[in-house]
Amino acid sequence: MLIPHSSVLVAPQTTTPIHLDAPLLNHSNIPSEFVWPDNEKPCLQPPSLKIPPIDMKSFLSRDPQAVEAICAEVSEACKKHGFFLVVNHGVDKKLLERAHKLIDTFFCMELPEKQQLQRKLGEHCGYANSFIGRFSSKLPWKETLSFHYSNDKSTRTVEDYFLTSMGEDYREFGSMFQEYCEVMSKLSLEIMELLGMSLGVSRECFRDFFEDNESVMRLNYYPPCLKPELALGTGPHCDPTSLTVLHQDQVEGLQVFVDGRWYSVAPKEDAFVVNIGDTFMALSNGIFKSCLHRAVVNNQVVRKSLAFFLCPNKDKVVSTPKELVTAENPKKYPDFTWRTLLEFTQKHYRSDEETLDAFSKWLLEENK
Structure with a gap:
């Protein structure tokens, strides 16, 4: 049975909005803008990826044997595919429950109310409805809300x-996600300690680099799709x-994507999924891989x-x-600022598995 909701996905160049609720069940097809090419269509029953969860409490205990074992596991995973899980992370379960409730x-x-936060073309924050206006094909079957977070303790961004x-009606909403982002920033900095040690540099190396982070929080909402075998909620990409x-x-x-095929990542209520992005792949000089997902x-x-x-x-400056x-492993990527890479992905390039290479070539051309 379809769970009721008021989500709306609007395809470009149409006069009638597509309401993803009961009326859509009478339609035999989804709009062509949401249909992905045959070579990119989803595998709806892939095998599950087996990966041991990383115990953050054990890592933070600084027990030498535990730290060594955990760093070895993380290093192996990040060299292979850039993906792992963390458990015993210290994040309050009630905070997670509140956050998921506020997504709903x-x-x-109603759509007009959500559009008060409409994402503007060329910007990375705000409400996006399938990225309508930015792309005209291979549209993702989802809605998102993205917003900026600064780890500057003097602000409540x-x-x-x-x-x-x-x-004022959204003070509680903003306050809750302010708290959530602060908790995520703290956890991310702890993970950066883990990544630093897994790469053989100091525990502080990457933690210090990201201490004054200017990060992005995104709420993802994937409504039911009449033809899930034709569409994707998010296309194949590596996070920039x-x-x-x-x-x-x-x-x-x-x-x-691991070893030439797609694997499903089963949800674990007590775990966070962690994946390496392009910027950290550049920081690691390509040793740790940006995760294709x-x-x-x-x-x-x-x-x-x-x-x-x-x-x-x-x-x-992002510099290895x-x-x-x-x-044996010479410098692979030019130095850059996150501002420059962000602008590239918002104005020049649709993120995929080759974003970092495309950006590096573009940057070298720009700097000639």
């Missing part, structure tokens, strides 16, 4: 954003950001997720630590 609160509003854009810390609801949909949809229930994208301060540049 926002996306079940998230809370101020909702108050300014939506008014540094690190993604994702919490899924209990509906499967996330898939990761996508999201599929289903024809029964809504799927939701909370994604925190750790990003450096926009003007900080000298310890990771050797004769």
